[in-house]
Amino acid sequence: MTTRVARDRVTGTPFTRGLGIVTIAGIVWLVIFGLFVTPADVNQGETVRIMYAHVPGAWLAYLAFIVTALSSAMYLWRRTRSLTWDRIAGASAEIGVLFMGISLVTGSLWGRLTWGTFWTWDARLTTTAFLFVTYIGYLAVRNLGGTHHQRARRSAVLALLAVLEIPLVHFSVEIWNSLHQEASVAGNTDVTMDGLMLFTLFLGVIVFTLMYVWMLLHRQRALTLEDMLDDTGLDRALAARRTEAGVS
Amino acid sequence: MKDAGFIIASYVVTFASIGLFSFAVLRRSRSAARDIRPEDRPWS
């Protein structure tokens, strides 16, 4: 029985299972509504359908980075120095980098169709690209090694520094951009959303948020297992060293 | 009909990467769990 449990739901619980089923149903619903049920936009035409995948993805990336910052702060603030906060921060940053990468790709596909260009140096886009690189750096620092608590403190400080950096980058790019006044990309991209389109967008945000919670729980537990694995390895090595000492 | 290709591509990119990531997480935790007793897991 125990082996079955170990095989079947390692990082899962009844809660995450239920959540997973709801999420998958939501994804199916979202895809059907996004691709087929909603009407084409007056200005953007069919292109607007990318938005139902893009906007929730971008929202999620920002949410994930906010969670990273908050749990890093919690790690440093709480006297217990609980590694759970650190693992939540790490797991959330990984998911954030994933979704930011996805939304950069979907965003540039959308941009190519609407603006005729994959990329524009608009403040929001540029900040997003910087955010992406910054958190790749954050993940690199998490893998530097050392003890769990060394990793936790280093990366927590770094995550808080990133929070500081982002508004500065955004602000500077914004005023840098405002000077250029190059005919800002194609004029007529305003979306006039009808009820069904708005509903689908909200549905996307909700479905993606559920998906985020599911991924975060699993990733956080996987990190816990990996950390525990280091520790059980330690117990065994400790026992081995003690016997060694007894023998000599 | 270039639009359709782009639209479908963006959906595929989104859900394929999410699927791959989730799959990798589950597989890594499964291999990590081999040496840990289920009753030691704080969430079960």
Place this chain on the structure above:
Amino acid sequence: MLRTAKTIAAKDLRIELRSRVIANQVIPFAALVMILFAFALDSDAVLERVAPGLVWLATIFSVLFIVARSFALETTDGALEALRAAGVDPMGIFLGKTLALATQLIALEAVLVGASVVLYRADVSASGGVLLVTTAILATVGLASVGTLYGGLAAGAKGRETLLPLLLLPVVAPVLIGATRATESAFGTNGIDVSEGWPWLGLLAVFAVLFSVVGAVAFGPLVDD
């Protein structure tokens, strides 16, 4: 704390005075980059237009080398660890190393501005000169602070040569933007008036203050394991 900072800064500058690694290697490198830009862009008109940006781009690349050198001093014979082991105030270490770094950067920037006057025909008026000096000071404080902060984090790590640019370059983007725009006004590039440069200094000042204060607080936890 200030005594520690003074001691550390004096030590770093004395080492540079003896070894002349920055003077004989990094500054020539930066000047070389300016010359290579001229080959690549190949037109006086273009060069004149982009000269301010090139000065700061060359500075930021050189910062990577100066920071790496600054922490190589500390790690080759375990001096940084010895400082930690002696309970020396990390805030003092941070301020001292930042101060030494800033001094070296100012010398580098002077050379680069000189090079852009000679190579790219940049033109500085008296009022532009005041703006330029203020810009250089504020940008330098910011660059030296983040450089020391992330340099310390990367110092002991494996793969520090590649980690440092990955961490540092995204952070210094505001300095690059602000300093470039201010320098454009100081040079009068594209007929921009000197007075248009001053607002950019606000950005540089915010960056400098923010990262020198935060750096002083965060340096200890980042370096100390």
Place this chain on the structure above:
Amino acid sequence: MTDVPAELRSGRFDHVVDVRDVVVVLGAFPALAGASLTVDRGEIVLLSGPNGAGKTTLLRACAGLVPIERGRASVLGLDVSTERDAVRRHVGLIGHHNGLYSDLSVAENVRFWGSTVGASSAEIATAMQRMGLDGRLSDLPVARLSAGQRRRTALASLVARRASLWLLDEPHAGLDAEGRDELDSVLRAAAAAGATIMVASHELERAGSLATRHVRVVAGQVVPVSGGAA
């Protein structure tokens, strides 16, 4: 980890070094696997044992340089984990690295380390003199010194910053015979004046004659020496 008894904090303590069941993990390797040791004021304790047994890690644990995973260690009544900065100011560790700047001269290095605690120039001159570094040698850059002369410069730096617990990892390595005698007499004088010294060494003959007590470190634990040497 956080509940240090009040009487230890106030400066009244039983032992200068008090290490209890300490586990230190480097990577995934338990470099110390439950080590216990007490050292009193004025002692010169020799730590011997095979390579990789944990001698260096034990010294680094006493200096608050490695995180203690389990167990507790205190130095001068200060907890090594929670009052690390205070511990460090009283401890001088010389390991495989000397912590010197090779572009600076001997005098500049010693002065630098002395000035981190605000030592006077008289103190610094004395420190160099006691390590035989006065005269011509003092103006040479460290890069041009022999290994033995560098070690003496590091020791002089330690004297200059007034450390009261000295943790020396293989201090005799690389010193010539004269330098070793000098080193031993300096260490004895320092111990007599109230410093506490722990020496990790392979060279039992040399370090054994210096030490007032001898313990072995084996497989990450401290074991008494059979036969009770010195």
